[in-house]
Amino acid sequence: MSRWLPIYIRLVVAIGVAVIAWSVPALGAMPHPFVWLLFATLALLTGVFTMKAASVSYTVSVTDTFFIASAMLFGPAPATITVALNTGIVSYRRRHTWERIAFNTAAPAFSMWVGAQTFFRLAGISPLAQGDQPIATLIVPLLCLTGIYFVLNTGLTAAAIALDLRESIARIWNMHFRWLSVSYLAAASVAFCLILLIQQVSLAAAAMVLPLLLIFHVTIRSSFGRLEDARRHLGDMDRLYLSTIETLAMAIDAKDDVTHSHVRRVQAYAVALAHAMGIVDDESIKAIKAAALLHDTGKLAVPEHILNKPGKLTPSEFEQMKLHVDVGADILSLVEFPYPVVPIVRGHHENWDGSGYPRGVSGENIPIGARILSVVDCYDALTSDRPYRPALTDEAALEILRERRGKMYDPRVVDAFIAIHLDVEVAADAPHQRDVLQKITRSRTAPAPAMRQEPAAASMSGDVLAFVSLARLASGEITLGDVFALAAKLMRDIAPGV
Structure with missing residues (x-):
């Protein structure tokens, strides 16, 4: 483990705590607080269905859909609190150390805050829960929100793993996180559909999106299963070949x-x-x-x-x-x-x-x-x-x-x-x-x-x-x-x- 890892973790946690502290007072001026609580509750419930990438300390779930939708509907502060609550609870349930819980809470919250701030700066609008906006003009800002959230969230985690293993950050990210971009884009797409239904029909009609989330979850789980099976097979073959070579080399000795x-x-x-x-x-x-x-x-x-x-x-x-x-x-x-x-x-x-x-x-x-x-x-x-x-x-x-x-x-x-x-x-x-x-x-x-x-x-x-x-x-x-x-x-x- 690098001596810089504890310093890096404390720095990320300090930034995340500052962002969360800034977001809490802003909840008082949030429109439709009960609707936000509904989205936060759905995020917490779907957080139960997380999938862990066994090769690294990282989990994936469908909760990103509700995170992105919360950012668009209610603004950066509510979305930041939603992310912090969800990731903190999931990490606690997995019995991580307090240091790791703090990092897992702070890094995604900071990533969402930066992404949401960028979204509203580019779109030049107020949160969508305060009034209807032309949905077509939000596609580019939404892609920027998703991209920033993805790069920062996975990048901060990859940096911690790289410091722990003393390896290249770029190599860790390319090997274990780059492919998750598809998951984030899918979450943004479902969130866009969710917002569209809420604006064009009603909140109740948005429930039609829930089956899509179930299909999305099953698809990701199946993909994870195949990836982990392939990883285990390659690892087993690698150990078999290396042990064979080592034994024969010792015999030559x-x-x-x-x-x-x-x-x-x-x-x-x-x-x-x-x-x-x-x-x-x-x-x-x-x-x-x-x-x-x-x-x-x-x-x-x-x-x-x-x-x-x-x-x-x-x-x-x-x-x-x-x-x-x-x-x-x-x-x-x-x-x-x-x-x-x-x-x-x-x-x-x-x-x-x-x-x-x-x-x-x-x-x-x-x-x-x-x-x-x-x-x-x-x-x-x-x-x-x-x-x-x-x-x-x-x-x-x-x-x-x-x-x-x-x-x-x-x-x-x-x-x-x-x-x-x-x-x-x-x-x-x-x-x-x-x-x-x-x-x-x-x-x-x-x-x-x-x-x-x-x-x-x-x-x-x-x-x-x-x-x-x-x-x-x-x-x-x-x-x-x-x-x-x-x-x-x-x-x-x-x-x-x-």
Whole structure:
């Protein structure tokens, strides 16, 4: 949550309270108070039939019809009070916190007040309950009222959600609120019909509009149901694909005797560090998540005796080890990721002073995602058991990061990581995952039965092909059946005894 969110909420509430306080005295001069009370009561009754968008903290109902009609008939003040009463009661019934009730009351009330004031300034008339007006001249002002009410009401809510989630306001609004414009326009249309019936026939004749409101409510509820079903389905498929990729990536890690869950820890550290450094756009976060998971894919091209050598690598062995960066980046470049994964993978062994590999890039020319990944990957490697040494203590690992600060690693990234690393929560392996991975490791280290030796090049090409297809899964270009088939092959290649 952003530190600006409480300030923003208090500011909106203060403005809303001021508008409501201004509106209350104006009720005394309102024409036809009993008719207004009827509209306010209908708004409260229809407020019972609200529908919540599960993806965000927002509700939709047919009450906007009575809000807009109240504004046109009785003026800005009565409409503002009607909106405030309705939204406050609905929020209270949903057992929201007092802070949230205050915001949910103030933001719509302020939005309606601004919209209604604009309506009467453009129309140049008094409230319609005081006398008949040419209805055709009110269409443009009505559209302006509806548009301002919609943009302000949804925009204020989207801003609060964006501050809470540390995401872009425009992205939140486009994804979750833009489509509600149809609902607001429909409410304005029904309100226009309601006003027309009242002016041309009678208040009793306006009751003919009520069935339209029922149809409108049923239509919106049906649309919400389909949207939420689609959202849940996409979420379930996304979790299924990601868990499949993560499990297979962890299985590949078993080729290099690292502690299980290495990629999961690196991913958790990288995402937390990115947020701490102010990276909030969804595309960059997804790129860092994917790169953290896939950054060592190129180790498929490195022989196991080099990966797991207990001593120092020879110069020729180190040159072969360095190939894994370009190999991994080249494999992933075959996948059309919708976010920049490949530059992060290709740059995660570059150094701040330009002494890294494979390109010798330095400073700000290294992608920020790669700078983040290099620090968290190093920290996790230092604090994990390796074939050539036991795990270092947290303080010893941090001291190494401090020594490399400004040389290998971006100083800002190191400082931010040291500040937040203890607060990062990493989900533990599920027992069945841990058992499978341990079985793979035991099978790899067990003496292999005598068998015909396959050419090394063929074995490596099979591994690379399997991971290319795995990477294609990350971008949604492969079926789940293909994934399980490739998974079986990959398991056989890594652990022939499983």
